[in-house]
Amino acid sequence: xxxxxxxxxxxxxxxxxxxxxxxxxxxxxxxxxxxxxxxxxxxxxxxxxxxxxxxxxxxxxxxxxxxxxxxxxxxxxxxxxxxxxxxxxxxxxxxxxxxxxxxxxxxxxxxxxxxxxxxxxxxxxxxxxxxxxxxxxxxxxxxxxxxxxxxxxxxxxxxxxxxxxxxxxxxxxxxxxxxxxxxxxxxxxxxxxxxxxxxxxxxxxxxxxxxxxxxxxxxxxxxxxxxxxxxxxxxxxxxxxxxxxxxxxxxxxxxxxxxxxxxxxxxxxxxxxxxxxxxxxxxxxxxxxxxxxxxxxxxxxxxxxxxxxxxxxxxxxxxxxxxxxx
Amino acid sequence: xxxxxxxxxxxxxxxxxxxxxxxxxxxxxxxxxxxxxxxxxxxxxxxxxxxxxxxxxxxxxxxxxxxxxxxxxxxxxxxxxxxxxxxxxxxxxxxxxxxxxxxxxxxxxxxxxxxxxxxxxxxxxxxxxxxxxxxxxxxxxxxxxxxxxxxxxxxxxxxxxxxxxxxxxxxxxxxxxxxxxxxxxxxxxxxxxxxxxxxxxxxxxxxxxxxxxxxxxxxxxxxxxxxxxxxxxxxxxxxxxxxxxxxxxxxxxxxxxxxxxxxxxxxxxxxxxxxxxxxxxxxxxxxxxxxxxxxxxxxxxxxxxxxxxxxxxxxxxxxxxxxxxxxxxxxxxxxxxxxxxxxxxxxxxxxxxxxxxxxxxxxxxxxxxxxxxxxxxxxxxxxxxxxxxxxxxxxxxxxxxxxxxxxxxxxxxxxxxxxxxxxxxxxxxxxxxxxxxxxxxxxxxxxxxxxxxx
Numbered sequence: 192x193x194x195x196x197x198x199x200x201x202x203x204x205x206x207x208x209x210x211x212x213x214x215x216x217x218x219x220x221x222x223x224x225x226x227x228x229x230x231x232x233x234x235x236x237x238x239x240x241x242x243x244x245x246x247x248x249x250x251x252x253x254x255x256x257x258x259x260x261x262x263x264x265x266x267x268x269x270x271x272x273x274x275x276x277x278x279x280x281x282x283x284x285x286x287x288x289x290x291x292x293x294x295x296x297x298x299x300x301x302x303x304x305x306x307x308x309x310x311x312x313x314x315x316x317x318x319x320x321x322x323x324x325x326x327x328x329x330x331x332x333x334x335x336x337x338x339x340x341x342x343x344x345x346x347x348x349x350x351x352x353x354x355x356x357x358x359x360x361x362x363x364x365x366x367x368x369x370x371x372x373x374x375x376x377x378x379x380x381x382x383x384x385x386x387x388x389x390x391x392x393x394x395x396x397x398x399x400x401x402x403x404x405x406x407x408x409x410x411x412x413x414x415x416x417x418x419x420x421x422x423x424x425x426x427x428x429x430x431x432x433x434x435x436x437x438x439x440x441x442x443x444x445x446x447x448x449x450x451x452x453x454x455x456x457x458x459x460x461x462x463x464x465x466x467x468x469x470x471x472x473x474x475x476x477x478x479x480x481x482x483x484x485x486x487x488x489x490x491x492x493x494x495x496x497x498x499x500x501x502x503x504x505x506x507x508x509x510x511x512x513x514x515x516x517x
Numbered sequence: 518x519x520x521x522x523x524x525x526x527x528x529x530x531x532x533x534x535x536x537x538x539x540x541x542x543x544x545x546x547x548x549x550x551x552x553x554x555x556x557x558x559x560x561x562x563x564x565x566x567x568x569x570x571x572x573x574x575x576x577x578x579x580x581x582x583x584x585x586x587x588x589x590x591x592x593x594x595x596x597x598x599x600x601x602x603x604x605x606x607x608x609x610x611x612x613x614x615x616x617x618x619x620x621x622x623x624x625x626x627x628x629x630x631x632x633x634x635x636x637x638x639x640x641x642x643x644x645x646x647x648x649x650x651x652x653x654x655x656x657x658x659x660x661x662x663x664x665x666x667x668x669x670x671x672x673x674x675x676x677x678x679x680x681x682x683x684x685x686x687x688x689x690x691x692x693x694x695x696x697x698x699x700x701x702x703x704x705x706x707x708x709x710x711x712x713x714x715x716x717x718x719x720x721x722x723x724x725x726x727x728x729x730x731x732x733x734x735x736x737x738x739x740x741x742x743x744x745x746x747x748x749x750x751x752x753x754x755x756x757x758x759x760x761x762x763x764x765x766x767x768x769x770x771x772x773x774x775x776x777x778x779x780x781x782x783x784x785x786x787x788x789x790x791x792x793x794x795x796x797x798x799x800x801x802x803x804x805x806x807x808x809x810x811x812x813x814x815x816x817x818x819x820x821x822x823x824x825x826x827x828x829x830x831x832x833x834x835x836x837x838x839x840x841x842x843x844x845x846x847x848x849x850x851x852x853x854x855x856x857x858x859x860x861x862x863x864x865x866x867x868x869x870x871x872x873x874x875x876x877x878x879x880x881x882x883x884x885x886x887x888x889x890x891x892x893x894x895x896x897x898x899x900x901x902x903x904x905x906x907x908x909x910x911x912x913x914x915x916x917x918x919x920x921x922x923x924x925x926x927x928x929x930x931x932x933x934x935x936x937x938x939x940x941x942x943x944x945x946x947x948x949x950x951x952x953x954x955x956x957x958x959x960x961x962x963x964x965x966x967x968x969x970x971x
Contacts, residue, residue: 202558218557218558218561219564219565221563222558222561222565226550226562226565226566229546230543230546230547230550230566232543235569235751237570237571239607279783279784284620303688326956372521388763388765390754390757390758393535396538396569396570397537397539397569398539398567400565400566401565401568401569401570401574402565403574508968
């Protein structure tokens with residue numbers, strides 16, 4: 192059986208492939224994906240919000256042209272919503288429609304036990320795959336060429352669900368009592384994400400590969416913004432990334448993530464900002480910082496930060512131009 | 518090669534990275550997949566497979582660099598050794614006299630033979646069982662064992678012989694051997710130190726933690742404080758994990774009619790899925806009343822630090838401090854950084870002669886309403902009330918309103934009731950009266966309290 196995972200041949204291929212669909216990977220990320228495929232293990236990704244945890248799954252799906260099946264976790268999520276459910280309505284409707292026919296067939300039996308035996312035959316009909324409503328986990332197992340199963344924000348689910356997930360993820364199979372065991376045709380690549388709302392159980396952590404994605408460094412962030420925002424000038428890009436990086440070092444409640452950098456870059460572009468200046472930053476800071484107290488904390492430092500972000504850049508230019516002046 | 522990975526995992530385990538057998542197998546499969554060729558790749562991969570949190574990743578990266586710096590030399594050295602053995606296979610008769618060994622050892626220390634020296638050192642490390650090193654004091658011992666394994670005795674014999682002879686040539690010979698011996702010892706020592714960093718350092722930290730946890734809290738010195746804070750954080754995490762799980766308990770027997778009907782609406786009301794009523798566990802609610810007079814103050818710090826580190830499990834936490842007058846210190850603890858808060862509390866409440874009676878009457882007037890049937894009252898104090906009225910009437914009232922009353926006493930049972938201690942008179946109203954002298958005691962006490970809420 193052919194699976195859709197063939198392009199995952201080497202770490203370089205993964206980095207390049209993800210790059211094609213606009214995801215700027217790192218050695219760690221590509222290694223994790225490579226191992227996840229090689230060892231058939233889920234990847235558990237931790238890290239601050241908005242650094243591209245979910246996006247990794249989406250990009251993988253886009254690159255490999257595989258379906259992305261997403262299971263968003265929340266408190267109270269249970270098997271019925273994650274795995275499968277019987278289509279009660281359809282079952283009921285079919286029995287109603289087939290009532291006559293059933294009566295005929297069952298009525299043929301001379302005595303009660305014969306009728307019952309016949310009825311038992313139909314039971315299997317009504318609990319067959321036809322009436323099975325596949326939820327994300329089962330759905331992911333049924334894909335012919337494999338799939339990317341994204342279990343998002345697993346830390347928000349209950350512990351009971353976590354335990355249930357262990358069973359599914361260890362063998363990539365699901366048992367439906369009425370039908371039997373459904374084994375994945377091609378095991379999906381499973382990506383779990385966590386924002387550390389709650390400490391995950393050891394058992395789950397031990398069964399997954401662990402990947403921590405932190406805030407990107409200057410170079411990577413520039414590449415990411417360039418890939419996402421069309422037509423941004425080099426000067427502005429380098430300045431704004433430098434500014435964001437220095438904001439992240441400040442003592443604030445919520446540090447801006449890549450998603451916010453990208454939004455900010457788009458905002459600045461929309462305002463036709465050629466380069467960073469104090470007024471622009473002041474007017475658009477609410478795109479970058481989402482807490483009133485953070486904005487208040489950063490505001491007094493804006494002139495200094497802008498000077499530093501712009502300064503190093505233009506400083507480089509004057510240094511090269513300086514001999515002419517002298 | 519398998520040995521390399523299993524030893525590395527041993528090193529990780531000794532540094533408190535919990536690697537399960539399954540993960541060890543994964544690591545072996547990973548290595549089989551990607552090989553040892555690319556160190557950066559190997560590091561990223563093993564970090565992915567073995568280290569499952571940010572803290573563990575830090576430890577892993579540090580150990581990886583240390584360990585594979587050592588084993589890098591070893592593997593290349595081993596290859597060479599194998600080559601050599603192939604070549605010499607039949608030439609060697611296995612019989613070597615002391616002279617040869619000594620000469621070989623001297624040759625190792627000559628410039629240009631670094632690779633051969635590294636090989637010899639690695640072999641000696643293997644022979645001496647260097648991976649069992651646990652404490653830094655063992656480095657000298659292991660270095661000695663390694664020199665011995667390399668043939669140090671032969672060198673020693675030659676040296677003695679040379680010293681007995683006289684003449685310039687013999688002196689030079691002796692000097693040569695002394696230099697060689699020193700160089701070998703240095704190399705062995707360096708290797709042993711690195712092995713300690715990899716295999717022993719974590720173990721030593723653990724040992725120190727154990728010592729700190731069982732030391733009397735008043736006997737702790739200033740430089741222990743940082744360690745204690747880390748330890749308390751660890752304990753808090755352990756307790757939090759233990760007690761934050763399974764908030765629900767199914768009690769079979771009582772039918773939850775409302776929810777059963779709802780769940781079975783789809784079956785035309787025929788109850789296929791029966792839902793039983795669930796007993797909700799109470800959220801722990803703790804009122805800590807702390808004597809902050811001189812004799813008990815040292816303990817208060819640890820109790821409060823532990824309780825406040827458990828905020829996740831005990832959302833409803835109130836702290837009161839007294840020596841003469843009693844006051845609510847929850848706000849001070851919430852608003853200030855911990856050390857500052859403790860200082861402030863001691864300054865505000867720590868003066869004045871202890872009076873339990875006065876404290877209880879203050880508590881009665883201002884704060885009694887915080888106690889309800891879910892509350893655990895923790896009293897931390899030595900019960901020495903300077904012969905004042907203990908106001909048992911008030912205390913029994915509080916104890917009666919609360920779920921339970923636990924008295925933690927830094928004094929040993931032998932001292933209870935001596936002098937101005939009124940502990941025995943409070944005892945009948947407390948569910949438990951325990952002696953708390955070390956961090957271990959404290960952990961046990963808090964663990965027991967939280968267990969009553971499960």
